[in-house]
Amino acid sequence: MQPRRKKRLFSMLLVISLIAGAVGAMLFALQQNINLFYTPGQLVQGLGEGKIKPDVGQRLRLGGMVVPGSVSRDATSLKVSFDLTDDSGEIATVEFEGILPDLFREGQGIVAQGILKSANVLAATEVLAKHDEEYLPPEVAEAVKGIRHVPPSQLQQQNRPQSNYGG
Amino acid sequence: MFKWLDPLAKPETLFHFCGKLTPWLMGSAIFTMLLGNIWGLGFTPTDYQQGDSYRIIHIHVPSAIMSMGAYMAMAIAAFTALVWQIKTAQWAVLAIAPIGAVYTAIALLTGMAWGKPMWGAWWVWDARLTSQLILLFLYFGVMALHGAFSDRQTGAKVASLLAVIGVINLPIIHFSVEWWNTLHQGATITKFGKPSIDPSMLWPLLISLLAYKLLLAALACYRLRTAILENEQHRPWVKQWVAKQ
Numbered sequence: 001m002q003p004r005r006k007k008r009l010f011s012m013l014l015v016i017s018l019i020a021g022a023v024g025a026m027l028f029a030l031q032q033n034i035n036l037f038y039t040p041g042q043l044v045q046g047l048g049e050g051k052i053k054p055d056v057g058q059r060l061r062l063g064g065m066v067v068p069g070s071v072s073r074d075a076t077s078l079k080v081s082f083d084l085t086d087d088s089g090e091i092a093t094v095e096f097e098g099i100l101p102d103l104f105r106e107g108q109g110i111v112a113q114g115i116l117k118s119a120n121v122l123a124a125t126e127v128l129a130k131h132d133e134e135y136l137p138p139e140v141a142e143a144v145k146g147i148r149h150v151p152p153s154q155l156q157q158q159n160r161p162q163s164n165y166g167g
Numbered sequence: 168m169f170k171w172l173d174p175l176a177k178p179e180t181l182f183h184f185c186g187k188l189t190p191w192l193m194g195s196a197i198f199t200m201l202l203g204n205i206w207g208l209g210f211t212p213t214d215y216q217q218g219d220s221y222r223i224i225h226i227h228v229p230s231a232i233m234s235m236g237a238y239m240a241m242a243i244a245a246f247t248a249l250v251w252q253i254k255t256a257q258w259a260v261l262a263i264a265p266i267g268a269v270y271t272a273i274a275l276l277t278g279m280a281w282g283k284p285m286w287g288a289w290w291v292w293d294a295r296l297t298s299q300l301i302l303l304f305l306y307f308g309v310m311a312l313h314g315a316f317s318d319r320q321t322g323a324k325v326a327s328l329l330a331v332i333g334v335i336n337l338p339i340i341h342f343s344v345e346w347w348n349t350l351h352q353g354a355t356i357t358k359f360g361k362p363s364i365d366p367s368m369l370w371p372l373l374i375s376l377l378a379y380k381l382l383l384a385a386l387a388c389y390r391l392r393t394a395i396l397e398n399e400q401h402r403p404w405v406k407q408w409v410a411k412q
Contacts, residue, residue: 009250023335035348036293063348101287111350128286131216133352135364141215
């Protein structure tokens, strides 16, 4: 390789590695801020090495699995409350008034945005459903995972004959 | 090692090479695109969670993966252009950039259309969505910088430099769903281990992926030929070629 090309090659590699290092350091510093949501475990136990807990009244997002059997609806309004949990086993409660997304069901991943009312209660203004990266036909999902994905409202109407997979 | 590539640095050779390649690439791209989309959108089973809405995966995932693939190709061309100062590599950068930008826009728009019914929101400032949006701006930046200088050589160099530096965004896009809590789900097929998608849905998806790759190659060859003609229009070989048409 010609010396001129070699010089250009090394200066290019130097520039790239310097910028990669800078971006890496920046992302590392922002680690806690880029997370879209707190998990119930992070909410209760604190986030990161500093065990920083959010303050009551803080605006935040909370994400976790809906605890089966915890969904309770108000009979006369759209008020609903449910518990979220994660691998840590900690539980946080979400209170929400409005229409839940179609994918909302027990055992489903949910991200709720709102204001922290007390240490583990969130008054949500928006509830988003998170779905996993698995794509299966309903029969396969039932056979492999033993899951019948049925929205909670339809659970109460007693077992429908056909398998429900959508909203 | 790359001695066999050397003749392709010459504009005339590259022009004829791309000319031979384009019809084959375009033909197979159209074939696989039709096959993948008809199979994927019409004949795959519904998803256990998402019903029919998940079918947009057959457009969203191939365009998203290839938007990153196109960027990598563009960055390799830019790196070659900067280090070896090959002008055909320089033209290739500008040939690929708009195609990659369109792929990125398709991925973002189909993602929004998918997010609204499934998540409940068109857009969330989630690490995956944001880094993909930055990819779109990187493409825009490369295209804009090319034309931003009165000296074309300077513009080309600065645009190539941005293209090379922007590569840092690719691992961030890919690993964003693992490094941080995101609303976007994790990788389904581009991960180590078994893809977590049923084979009946995976095959049309892989065919669509191939289709987007072939289409990218075909369009890039086509645009590169146009760039060569434009830049070499006063050369005798171009005049001879035009006279033969």
